[in-house]
Amino acid sequence: MRLVENVPMFSIMLSMTAGFVSAMLPRRAAKGLTVGLAAAVLGLNVWLLSYLAASGVSFTYMMGHFPAPWGNELRAGTLEALMAVALSAVMLFSILAGQQKLQEQVDEKKQHLFFVMLDLVLAALMALIYTNDLFTAYVFIEILTVASCTLIMARQVGHAMVAAMRYMIMSLLGSGLLLLAISLLYGLTGQLLMEPIHKTLTKLTQNGAYALPVTVIIGLFCVGLGIKSGLFPFHTWLPDAYGYATPMASAVLSSLISKGYIFLLLKIFYRVIGIEVVQANHALNLLFAFGLLAMIFGSLSAIRSHDLRRMIAFSSVSQIGYIYAGIGLGTTAGVIAALFQLLVHSLGKSMLFLSTSGLSDASGDSKRFDDLRGAGYRYPAAGAAFTIGALSMVGVPILGGFFSKVYLAQTAFAAGGVSMWLLLGALAASTLLNAFYFMHTVMSLYRQPKAGFVAVPFRRSALTSAALLGLSAVNLCVGFFSQSILQAIRQGLSVFS
Amino acid sequence: MLETLLNHLDWIVAVLLFGIGFTTLLLHGNLIKKIIGLNIMDTAVYLFLTAQGYITGRSAPILREGAVSAANYINPIPSGLVLTGIVVSVSLTAVMLALTIRLYRRYHTLDIDRITLRSRGEDS
Numbered sequence: 001m002r003l004v005e006n007v008p009m010f011s012i013m014l015s016m017t018a019g020f021v022s023a024m025l026p027r028r029a030a031k032g033l034t035v036g037l038a039a040a041v042l043g044l045n046v047w048l049l050s051y052l053a054a055s056g057v058s059f060t061y062m063m064g065h066f067p068a069p070w071g072n073e074l075r076a077g078t079l080e081a082l083m084a085v086a087l088s089a090v091m092l093f094s095i096l097a098g099q100q101k102l103q104e105q106v107d108e109k110k111q112h113l114f115f116v117m118l119d120l121v122l123a124a125l126m127a128l129i130y131t132n133d134l135f136t137a138y139v140f141i142e143i144l145t146v147a148s149c150t151l152i153m154a155r156q157v158g159h160a161m162v163a164a165m166r167y168m169i170m171s172l173l174g175s176g177l178l179l180l181a182i183s184l185l186y187g188l189t190g191q192l193l194m195e196p197i198h199k200t201l202t203k204l205t206q207n208g209a210y211a212l213p214v215t216v217i218i219g220l221f222c223v224g225l226g227i228k229s230g231l232f233p234f235h236t237w238l239p240d241a242y243g244y245a246t247p248m249a250s251a252v253l254s255s256l257i258s259k260g261y262i263f264l265l266l267k268i269f270y271r272v273i274g275i276e277v278v279q280a281n282h283a284l285n286l287l288f289a290f291g292l293l294a295m296i297f298g299s300l301s302a303i304r305s306h307d308l309r310r311m312i313a314f315s316s317v318s319q320i321g322y323i324y325a326g327i328g329l330g331t332t333a334g335v336i337a338a339l340f341q342l343l344v345h346s347l348g349k350s351m352l353f354l355s356t357s358g359l360s361d362a363s364g365d366s367k368r369f370d371d372l373r374g375a376g377y378r379y380p381a382a383g384a385a386f387t388i389g390a391l392s393m394v395g396v397p398i399l400g401g402f403f404s405k406v407y408l409a410q411t412a413f414a415a416g417g418v419s420m421w422l423l424l425g426a427l428a429a430s431t432l433l434n435a436f437y438f439m440h441t442v443m444s445l446y447r448q449p450k451a452g453f454v455a456v457p458f459r460r461s462a463l464t465s466a467a468l469l470g471l472s473a474v475n476l477c478v479g480f481f482s483q484s485i486l487q488a489i490r491q492g493l494s495v496f497s
Numbered sequence: 498m499l500e501t502l503l504n505h506l507d508w509i510v511a512v513l514l515f516g517i518g519f520t521t522l523l524l525h526g527n528l529i530k531k532i533i534g535l536n537i538m539d540t541a542v543y544l545f546l547t548a549q550g551y552i553t554g555r556s557a558p559i560l561r562e563g564a565v566s567a568a569n570y571i572n573p574i575p576s577g578l579v580l581t582g583i584v585v586s587v588s589l590t591a592v593m594l595a596l597t598i599r600l601y602r603r604y605h606t607l608d609i610d611r612i613t614l615r616s617r618g619e620d621s
Contacts, residue, residue, distance in 0.1 A: 145589070
């Protein structure tokens with residue numbers, strides 16, 4: 001076995017160990033360790049990605065050398081490595097760009113615990129991306145739930161605590177449904193590893209038997225993970241949780257945690273149940289319908305909100321709708337478009353949340369549009385990052401968001417029928433609405449301040465600016481290299497199941 | 498149909514418990530009762546899992562003298578899963594309780610709707 005094939009296991013173990021160690025370190029050391037960890041995991045996964053993209057295969061890693069069906073397995077292919085690279089990069093930039101605000105908003109004695117939670121989030125994400133075992137996935141989902149709840153409530157103001165409680169309640173409902181689905185699958189097949197479940201399930205269902213249980217299981221997985229990733233109409237927890245947590249937590253929640261759940265759902269579709277079975281099932285239409293509704297209603301709520309952070313949170317609802325609509329189309333091209341949108345949104349939304357906090361700092365800690373006028377001049381790096389993120393979300397050419405909308409539209413044409421018209425209509429309406437509220441915001445950032453506005457001095461660190469500009473550069477690169485990213489997704493998906 | 502149901506009384510109980518727990522967690526206003534609902538819901542799934550691993554007439558999977566054949570024991574995997582699940586649900590309950598204490602100290606009520614109302618009056 002090659003050394004590079006240990007990367008999935010190393011990523012998980014390193015993050016877990018860093019979590020334990022950070023708990024005993026002072027604040028600065030914990031931050032340093034977590035930044036180092038994110039960089040190390042990023043580097044390791046880039047190494048793995050370059051190896052896998054060159055060879056084009058996927059491999060299974062047996063933990064403790066116990067063969068299936070007894071042992072616990074990890075599995076990695078191009079797609080998994082690509083996800084791991086993107087998510088750990090976002091994690092690294094989020095910590096660098098959000099750490100200044102964290103110092104102001106979170107109790108100094110408890111900041112090292114915030115970094116423990118970030119380490120655990122990274123460990124859980126790596127485990128969700130690489131694991132090949134359903135029950136391991138469940139355990140890490142719960143670790144992710146606890147960690148993300150703690151990230152929200154770390155900023156000890158009433159709003160954030162209430163948001164954390166609402167998040168926890170919805171999230172636990174999702175976990176309950178998920179656990180039920182896993183036990184039903186275990187009851188049917190007697191297996192927990194993904195490929196053995198798939199084999200047994202194919203054997204059981206080949207004569208059309210067990211149609212109802214399989215539909216129920218698919219539905220439970222969709223609703224359970226849909227609740228957790230903030231799919232409309234289960235998104236009620238989302239605006240408060242993203243809107244009131246500290247910006248670093250908002251970025252991590254919207255860009256990383258929800259994406260981990262969606263990736264797991266895709267893995268369950270491809271590797272556990274079998275994508276042909278899922279595509280023939282009507283449960284997928286539900287996902288499509290929810291996705292379309294999210295695209296429209298998320299944007300409408302975003303227009304109605306008077307608070308910049310909440311507007312971006314609602315825009316997350318609509319962007320996650322794009323991902324689910326792509327998955328719900330029921331074609332491979334749809335899934336590819338959804339995965340590309342997932343990467344674009346992950347990189348763009350974290351940048352929006354992080355730059356927003358800088359912009360409102362520059363406007364006397366206000367999140368209202370009137371006060372934000374001229375903030376783009378007062379904090380150029382944050383203004384530039386916000387503008388690039390907003391343009392990408394709207395879908396301006398050469399940025400990632402443009403390509404993801406184009407691919408989604410092309411996929412809709414290829415699919416044809418009613419779903420084509422529905423998706424194209426929703427795409428057009430949502431893009432118009434996006435353009436309306438994002439352009440409105442960007443323009444007010446570069447307008448003359450209101451009469452009588454007094455600029456208050458604010459802290460601006462070079463590190464934050466550099467991290468925001470770095471993230472902007474990554475976003476521009478995604479648009480520039482969209483063809484090779486799509487090629488990697490396509491190749492990864494072909495060895496995914 | 499009725500006979501199948503009677504043969505799987507454990508499953509019916511599990512489904513009922515799951516329903517009770519789920520609705521309590523979703524709809525009940527009191528935070529403590531929500532947490533109780535969460536525990537009932539999880540217990541229902543554990544009952545469901547344990548029942549699947551049970552084989553009539555066999556004993557718990559603990560190695561005893563004189564009975565080394567696997568045919569004497571029930572399926573140990575669901576029991577292992579349930580143990581893991583219990584650990585998970587205990588930690589989630591602890592987090593929820595800690596959060597409830599925080600909210601109670603601040604808003605002096607356990608009702609989630611009242612807490613939300615009172616928090617709206619605050620400045621963010």
